[in-house]
Amino acid sequence: MWQIQQHPVKGRIVVATQDIQKGETVCISNLVRQVEQRDRYSLQKGENLHIYVDEPGILFSHSCEPNLGLRDNAEAFDFVAAMDIPTGTELTFHYGMSEIYSVAVDACACGTPRCAGRSVGFAEMTPEEQERLMALGVSRHAREIHAALSVA
Numbered sequence: 001m002w003q004i005q006q007h008p009v010k011g012r013i014v015v016a017t018q019d020i021q022k023g024e025t026v027c028i029s030n031l032v033r034q035v036e037q038r039d040r041y042s043l044q045k046g047e048n049l050h051i052y053v054d055e056p057g058i059l060f061s062h063s064c065e066p067n068l069g070l071r072d073n074a075e076a077f078d079f080v081a082a083m084d085i086p087t088g089t090e091l092t093f094h095y096g097m098s099e100i101y102s103v104a105v106d107a108c109a110c111g112t113p114r115c116a117g118r119s120v121g122f123a124e125m126t127p128e129e130q131e132r133l134m135a136l137g138v139s140r141h142a143r144e145i146h147a148a149l150s151v152a
C-alpha cells in the first residue's frame, strides 16, 4: 500500500503504491518509546505524554493540506486515509492532529494553497481550522482539548 522513498530535499518520505480509498487504514503504528518532552519526531498522546512510533508512522511528512488523519489505538496511532489517495502520492498528515503546540516544522514546504508557513499546533488554530482537521481525524487528546475550549 505504501513504500518508503528517498526525496532529494525531504529525505525519506512515504508514497502510496496503490490507489487508497478514503477511510482505509494506511498503517497501524506501534509505540517505540514514551518521552515527557515533545521534539520534532514525537507525537503527542496526552498532556505530558509524547511518543515515538515505528516506521512508516515516524516518516510521514507534515502538510497543511494532509491526506491522512489520525485515530488513537491502544498505545500509538492508526493513520487513516482522509480522502481518496492516488498511486504515487506522498502520504502526509498535519502535525496539529496530535501536537497541541507544534515545534516540528519551522518553515513548512508543503506548497499547498493553505500553507500556514509552519506546522501549527491544534490549540493555536482558529476554530474553523480545528473543525477542518477534526473532520480529517485528530487524536483523542486534541478532541478533549477542543471540547474543553468549547465550553470555556
Ligand SMILES: [Zn+2]
Residues within 6 Å of the ligand: 063, 064, 065, 108, 109, 110, 111, 112, 114, 115, 116, 117, 118
Ligand atoms: Zn504547509
